Amino acid sequence: MADEARAVLAHLLVTVQDQKSRHYEKYAGWLQGSPGIEEFLFGCLRPGVVRWIEGGRGAGIDSWVLKLLKATGGDIKGKGVYLHGILGLDRFTRKYIGQSTDLPLRIYKQHMYFRYRRDHPSLHYFAVQRSSFDVFSILAVVPPPPSNQTPSQAPNFHDRPDLLLNILEMWLCLLFRSLPVASLHAYLPPGSLVSMGPPESLNVALPLDQGVEMGEREMVDIKAARDPLLREWFKLDEGEVAVVGSAATARRAGGQRTERSEWGQREEVGGTEVSPVMMFIFLGAAVVLGFLMSNPGKR
Secondary structure, eight states, X not given: OHHHHHHHXXXXXXXXXXXXXXXXXXXXXXXXXXXXXXXXXXXXXXXXXXXXXXXXXXXXXXXXXXXXXXXXSTTOOSEEEEEEEEEETTSOEEEEEEEXXXXXXXXXXXXXXXXXXXXXXXXXXXXXXXXXXXXXXXXXXXXXXXXXXXXXXXXXXXXXXXXXXXXXXXXXXXXXXXSOHHHHHHHSOTTOEEEOOSSOOSOOSOGGGTTSOXXXXXXXXXXXXXXXXXXXXXXXXXXXXXXXXXXXXXXOOTTOOOOOOOOOOEEETTSOOXXXXXXXHHHHHHHXXXXXXXXXXXX
16 A cells, blocks of 8 residues: 555646646646655654554554544644545545645634535535535645745745645545545546445545636536436536536535435546445444544534
8 A cells, every 4th residue: 555655646746747737737747846745744644543554444444543533633733635525315435635724723713614614505514414424534744944944945845735735635646535536537546446336425626726717627427427416416407517616507406315326436547347346334433433432524
């Protein structure tokens, strides 16, 4: 797993620095002037995440989950990346990965505050609305620049904290397979395993596009989503196209129940081998243990 994590990060950095990539202009110069960025990003990971990476998906899951779920404590301040595990009323466990320059504000005063969710409707919050319980985990925290260094001595990646967070969130979304299948195929190394779902990711926007004008963002077609929750949220009028990040109209279907479709199909990026992925089982355990350990956020 450690080798996989490093391979995913290395592939991501190479991909965005490819001159043919639409991300080249935004990221290439900054990354080329940021030696040591890979080790710095690994250093941002919470200890529980590192142990999981080093031990593999199947090793020490219970111990890792218990310690990771405790990482949401009030002493976690500053900027970083978090995971929101959500157990739906349909018994599917879904996940959302996000970033923030102020983690306590983002989690406690926005995500966990029902009035904020009401005033900022989204697929993420719709999943919370249709859930039995949920739990947050802090995956990575970005440390501040060393205070004993002058600006000229400090690593270049501190100059663009926005790009740093985008890369960190994108990497974790790839590791946890928390992106639409098309995006996973585009940014994971060839041979990486991808679950076809449902459940599908609640992350429908590409983290690399944070701060980019809407018209320049990557479009994700979700018209044929296999997840009933996504189909319910993006209820379409005849002739509309379901594209995230475009001006296409999308509206919620109120109170509509849908049948769960068959799921569990998997495929390999850049290949045809069908192989099992344990990520959803792990996340299900994380949510259940989180519920047993602490009360979920008020709705």
